[in-house]
Amino acid sequence: MDTIQGFLLKVALLAPPILLALTVHEAAHAFVANKRGDPTARLMGRMTLNPLKHLDPLGTLAFFVTALAGSGIGWAKPVPVDYRNLRNPLQDGMLISAAGPASNILLAVLLALLFNGLVRVGLFSAEHWGYTLEYVVYFLNSAVILNLTLALFNLIPLPPLDGSGILTGLLSPQAAYKYQQISRYGFLIILAMIFLPGWIPGFPNVIRWVVVEPAYWFAGLLLPWLG
Numbered sequence: 001m002d003t004i005q006g007f008l009l010k011v012a013l014l015a016p017p018i019l020l021a022l023t024v025h026e027a028a029h030a031f032v033a034n035k036r037g038d039p040t041a042r043l044m045g046r047m048t049l050n051p052l053k054h055l056d057p058l059g060t061l062a063f064f065v066t067a068l069a070g071s072g073i074g075w076a077k078p079v080p081v082d083y084r085n086l087r088n089p090l091q092d093g094m095l096i097s098a099a100g101p102a103s104n105i106l107l108a109v110l111l112a113l114l115f116n117g118l119v120r121v122g123l124f125s126a127e128h129w130g131y132t133l134e135y136v137v138y139f140l141n142s143a144v145i146l147n148l149t150l151a152l153f154n155l156i157p158l159p160p161l162d163g164s165g166i167l168t169g170l171l172s173p174q175a176a177y178k179y180q181q182i183s184r185y186g187f188l189i190i191l192a193m194i195f196l197p198g199w200i201p202g203f204p205n206v207i208r209w210v211v212v213e214p215a216y217w218f219a220g221l222l223l224p225w226l227g
Contacts (some may be wrong), residue, residue, distance in 0.1 A: 071211070112219075144223060
């Protein structure tokens with residue numbers, strides 16, 4: 001019974017940082033798209049911090065499962081962008097793509113500053129807080145790490161991740177068109193990278209190498225007592 005209660009408590013504590021990371025990420029895409037001339041996401045109600053507007057069931061479930069395993073890889077519903085409305089489709093598309101990961105990195109830094117500030121004022125030495133203090137620490141730690149993993153995961157240059165949009169903006173129009181032809185396979189490749197290392201012994205764990213380990217390294221710089 002204690003094990004079940006502990007598991008449910010961990011899920012409940014992970015829910016706020018996961019929802020926060022996904023919501024800020026997608027809202028940032030919508031905000032920048034609107035600023036660059038495309039109101040599509042705004043008109044569809046996606047320029048909001050309401051998580052219900054952004055969540056993808058499979059992506060959210062994947063985020064919870066992988067977060068419980070110590071990584072934290074997931075996704076939300078993609079923000080719709082009508083490139084015909086953009087002033088400079090390739091460059092504006094790159095900015096829109098970069099907005100999601102940038103927002104998560106900024107949020108991780110701000111939360112780490114908050115955490116460090118609370119440590120400096122001695123809040124975490126107040127024993128009378130009891131378990132409430134442990135929950136606050138767990139939330140802030142998790143929020144920093146999950147925002148970093150979400151940012152780095154999305155920087156992988158495979159469609160439909162944001163890294164592909166950034167790379168497309170750096171390519172010539174002809175090269176960008178050819179590059180986008182792999183989009184039909186991108187999601188399958190991403191799913192394989194996430195799940196196959198746990199199912200097939202010896203399968204290269206690319207996600208751990210390029211996302212999880214760097215995220216924990218960066219988190220260690222922001223929160224020096226981690227690890």
